[in-house]
Amino acid sequence: MPSESGASDASGSRRPRAWKFLAAGAVAPFSGHRWPRPGAAGPGQWVTSSGDGVYACRLGDLPWWVDTELWEVELAAPWEELPTQLRARAARLLTAVSAWDVAAFRDYGEACAFRARDWAVEALNTDRRPGDAEALRECKTLAEIAERARALQGLTRAGNLAGYAADTAARAGLGNAGAAANMAANAAILYRGTPQAFDAERAWQAAWIADRAGLPREA
Amino acid sequence: MPQSVSLDAPFAEAPPPPPVSAEEWSLLERLRAGEESAFATLVERYQRSMIRLAAAHTPSRAVAEEVVQEAWIGILNGIDGFEGRCPLRAWMFRIVANTAKLRGAREVRSTPFSALEDDEGPSVSADSFRPAEDPRWAGHWVWGKSPTPWPDEQLTSRETMGRLREQLEQLPPRQREVMTLRDIEGWSSAEVCESLGLSEENQRVLLHRARSKVRKGLAGYMAGSEARR
Amino acid sequence: MSNLRPMDITCKEVVELITEYLDDALSLEERTRFEQHLVTCPGCMAYLRQVRQTIQASRRLTEESLPSGVKEELLDAFREWRKRRIG
Numbered sequence: 171m172p173s174e175s176g177a178s179d180a181s182g183s184r185r186p187r188a189w190k191f192l193a194a195g196a197v198a199p200f201s202g203h204r205w206p207r208p209g210a211a212g213p214g215q216w217v218t219s220s221g222d223g224v225y226a227c228r229l230g231d232l233p234w235w236v237d238t239e240l241w242e243v244e245l246a247a248p249w250e251e252l253p254t255q256l257r258a259r260a261a262r263l264l265t266a267v268s269a270w271d272v273a274a275f276r277d278y279g280e281a282c283a284f285r286a287r288d289w290a291v292e293a294l295n296t297d298r299r300p301g302d303a304e305a306l307r308e309c310k311t312l313a314e315i316a317e318r319a320r321a322l323q324g325l326t327r328a329g330n331l332a333g334y335a336a337d338t339a340a341r342a343g344l345g346n347a348g349a350a351a352n353m354a355a356n357a358a359i360l361y362r363g364t365p366q367a368f369d370a371e372r373a374w375q376a377a378w379i380a381d382r383a384g385l386p387r388e389a
Numbered sequence: 390m391p392q393s394v395s396l397d398a399p400f401a402e403a404p405p406p407p408p409v410s411a412e413e414w415s416l417l418e419r420l421r422a423g424e425e426s427a428f429a430t431l432v433e434r435y436q437r438s439m440i441r442l443a444a445a446h447t448p449s450r451a452v453a454e455e456v457v458q459e460a461w462i463g464i465l466n467g468i469d470g471f472e473g474r475c476p477l478r479a480w481m482f483r484i485v486a487n488t489a490k491l492r493g494a495r496e497v498r499s500t501p502f503s504a505l506e507d508d509e510g511p512s513v514s515a516d517s518f519r520p521a522e523d524p525r526w527a528g529h530w531v532w533g534k535s536p537t538p539w540p541d542e543q544l545t546s547r548e549t550m551g552r553l554r555e556q557l558e559q560l561p562p563r564q565r566e567v568m569t570l571r572d573i574e575g576w577s578s579a580e581v582c583e584s585l586g587l588s589e590e591n592q593r594v595l596l597h598r599a600r601s602k603v604r605k606g607l608a609g610y611m612a613g614s615e616a617r618r
Numbered sequence: 619m620s621n622l623r624p625m626d627i628t629c630k631e632v633v634e635l636i637t638e639y640l641d642d643a644l645s646l647e648e649r650t651r652f653e654q655h656l657v658t659c660p661g662c663m664a665y666l667r668q669v670r671q672t673i674q675a676s677r678r679l680t681e682e683s684l685p686s687g688v689k690e691e692l693l694d695a696f697r698e699w700r701k702r703r704i705g
Contacts, residue, residue, distance in 0.1 A: 199656070199657075199663075200653050200656060200666075221642060222646065234654050235654070235657055237657070252646075252650075253650075254650065254654070255650070330621075346660055348657040348658045348659075349658050349659060349660065351658070352657075353658075356621055356622065356623075359621050359623075360621050365623060368623060
């Protein structure tokens with residue numbers, strides 16, 4: 171696997187390293203079409219689209235598109251950078267990122283849920299409710315968090331964060347990591363008290379995904 | 390770049406046909422010359438779809454058949470004047486639609502169609518979504534009321550197809566017409582607009598309402614049959 | 619009062635945008651937000667799938683074959699028309 175951040179194409183311009191989340195079987199999650207997979211002969215066939223291009227992720231884009239399969243892809247020029255994705259005329263699957271699988275996807279949701287739990291615990295302590303905080307802190311499973319946090323749900327800041335923790339744990343418990351991660355990012359807004367916390371939380375999530383998937387971190 | 394494959398989404402509609410194909414022009418010439426086989430070909434090709442279109446505006450199949458018969462005469466009478474600026478099919482179906490509407494207008498009750506079709510509520514009942522005052526998830530599905538996947542096998546059963554037909558038949562005429570042409574006949578948006586004289590926006594609104602109603606009707610049926618099992 | 623960012627689309631909005639989405643009539647920005655919502659929402663993903671299944675089921679509605687009498691009637695009408703034309 172090349173270690174530089176992206177190969178140069180014939181014109182000498184740097185092609186970004188790019189990834190793509192797909193559903194099981196290299197299936198595009200919204201349209202249902204199958205991407206051609208790499209084989210013994212090399213990368214998968216080049217793919218164009220009947221729409222306005224094919225899309226892929228930079229590292230920071232990954233949380234927006236999370237799914238159970240992760241692929242490294244190659245883009246054909248011209249490509250452009252959009253706010254939360256790359257767009258190119260064509261792309262092809264290079265290699266499957268084997269470290270990312272259904273278990274990783276599930277663990278990702280769980281990590282987001284435990285994080286939301288921790289914020290609720292902190293808020294309960296701040297609210298001088300040490301008993302409630304401890305009851306939530308000592309939960310070891312998603313099911314326990316969901317139940318305990320639901321009981322602590324309320325309209326105060328701490329109560330609302332408990333509500334987020336319960337919502338997140340419930341989704342993560344069902345394996346809905348995409349839902350859980352989005353809920354945690356929303357909870358972050360309340361926890362940190364600013365809308366910018368959402369994107370900051372997405373950045374944390376991108377780092378988690380990159381670490382678990384063994385992707386090289388880049389600037 | 391080496392050869393690429395196109396990722397045509399499986400749910401994309403078929404591309405619109407060329408305005409008038411060479412084969413159709415030849416058919417038209419033969420028709421104008423009075424060749425019976427040319428007319429028979431057109432009937433074989435389009436009669437079923439025309440009946441379906443007419444049925445969207447008429448109270449019974451028998452009336453729909455009469456309408457289509459009348460429309461064929463209109464098509465024959467106008468055939469010399471057809472210039473091929475729009476697809477032949479679109480031109481013919483516009484005649485069918487107009488004939489059906491005229492016939493339907495004669496048979497309609499006092500309430501005008503437009504009033505009947507304006508009773509629209511949301512596609513999904515409002516109580517399926519959290520209210521605006523919800524502290525975290527206003528406008529999101531209520532936990533437990535969110536849709537769940539329908540098993541593909543159940544969809545192909547005869548009962549389900551029967552239910553689907555029922556739902557379509559209960560649609561207001563204009564919605565039924567648009568959904569019939571788009572989703573049963575597979576016409577493109579442009580063709581439907583051309584044939585029915587609708588703007589793209591209006592066509593889409595009608596299609597949206599139709600599909601939403603039919604989906605809702607099917608959802609109720611799917612849920613009910615699950616409970617019966 | 620909801621914490622939700624105004625730019626984030628809700629499930630209620632997704633349901634009303636479904637036809638535009640399927641017709642590829644949303645702007646790139648709208649479509650991106652729509653799809654990003656689906657990543658976070660199995661309920662809406664299921665709703666989209668149900669609408670697609672409804673459409674595909676509709677495509678399978680087949681019509682009975684042309685009753686033979688109908689074609690003959692029409693051919694008679696055609697012969698009348700042809701006669702008037704020539705005469």
